[in-house]
Amino acid sequence: MTQELAPEPAELAPPVPRRAPGTGLRSRPELRIAGRDTAVDLAAAERAAADFLAALGVDADRAGLRETPARMARAYAELFDAQPLQLTTFPNDEGYGELVLARAIPFRTVCEHHLLPFSGVAHVGYLPGERILGLSKLARLVEHFAARPQTQERLTKQVADCLAERLHPPGTGVVLEAEHSCMTVRGVRALGSTTVTSAFTGTLSTDAGARAEFLALAGLTG
């Protein structure tokens, strides 16, 4: 399996310039987020994984562990496999002006401090402007930015900022709730604890009422 690593941070294609109302709204702007063309060297990763296990005193010659370095290499290649992303948008013909929110999008990623997984749900929304986004793209955005070593704070902000920069909506909001295995299976072993992060732009950042509505629709209040 050949995998390609995504850049860290992602290299974004140049943002689409804002269009004046009524000009070119029917065209389909190119909202493409690039992956990166750095090839993954699975053989080198496998050798390094074998060295890593040996250095930790793990007997990798034991029958059950013989394939483990190769599996480790493939597992991390899969976790870091950010694909290029095409953000399909449509003209907001109905003039829909209320919040669009995708709630509880499951995600998993790897913390960049320990290279241990953290996972949870993302609530991603925006107030529509001239264009609206294909609904599945909200989940794809999370998936794209999660496919690399991450911090929860950065992942939250990257999704919100990307939406803001590419779609130019009046406001965006992202809330992530996640359980970090580096906190639950080691260190403080805070089993069951979750970490919540949020990022808001535009109206959702400045208007407390709009933000409260976002949090209520996401099921995060009351």
Ligand code: ZN
């Ligand atoms: Zn960690």
